[in-house]
Amino acid sequence: MEVQYDRENEWYIVKEKIDNQTFFMEFQLYDETDDTLYFNICMGIYNKRKHAERNENEARMTGLNPIKSVMTAMKAFDLLEKEVLERRQGKRKHISCGWVDNRRRDTYYKFLSKRGYQYGNIGRYKCIYKVYE
Numbered sequence: 001m002e003v004q005y006d007r008e009n010e011w012y013i014v015k016e017k018i019d020n021q022t023f024f025m026e027f028q029l030y031d032e033t034d035d036t037l038y039f040n041i042c043m044g045i046y047n048k049r050k051h052a053e054r055n056e057n058e059a060r061m062t063g064l065n066p067i068k069s070v071m072t073a074m075k076a077f078d079l080l081e082k083e084v085l086e087r088r089q090g091k092r093k094h095i096s097c098g099w100v101d102n103r104r105r106d107t108y109y110k111f112l113s114k115r116g117y118q119y120g121n122i123g124r125y126k127c128i129y130k131v132y133e
Contacts, residue, residue, distance in 0.1 A: 001075060003083045012083050014076040018068045021045050025076040027084050027095065037088055041077075041097040045069060074111070085132060096122055096129035 004013045010029040015022060023045050031038040084093060097112065099105040109119070109128055117130040 001072075001079065003079050012080050014079055016072050016076065018045070018072055023069060023072050023076070025073065025080060027080045036092040036094055039084060039093060039095045041095065043073060043076075077111075093132040094129060095132070096120075096127040098125060098127050 001014060001016050004015070005011070006013060012027040013024065014026075015024045017023075024043065026042040028040045028042055029037060030040050081095070084095070095117075097108055097117070099108055105128075109117075112128050112130075115130070117128045120127060120129050122129070
């Protein structure tokens with residue numbers, strides 16, 4: 001498992017096969033000020049690439065192997081967080097995560113709260129976030 005960098009979109013990406021599905025997690029740079037970089041966490045599992053966006057828009061439960069998915073997500077998160085913090089030194093980093101339903105919100109918070117993340121708002125949207133100085 002390794003982190004790939006998409007220069008065009010300024011995204012850090014990890015993709016990993018889990019049985020016959022593909023897991024992906026992305027840290028997407030969506031805003032930048034003089035002193036702060038703002039990243040969004042995006043994660044999903046799909047059978048076919050063409051269905052990835054549809055699965056997310058319709059909030060489908062697509063993972064067939066929950067244990068492997070959780071273990072892969074934990075590893076991917078650690079790799080991406082480390083990469084973002086090491087590569088983009090000199091600026092604060094604001095990393096946030098949104099959700100599409102309460103089940104996902106609770107799962108994300110259970111994992112992220114142990115790493116210092118907390119509930120908050122970005123504009124009018126609720127999120128789970130952490131600011132790295």
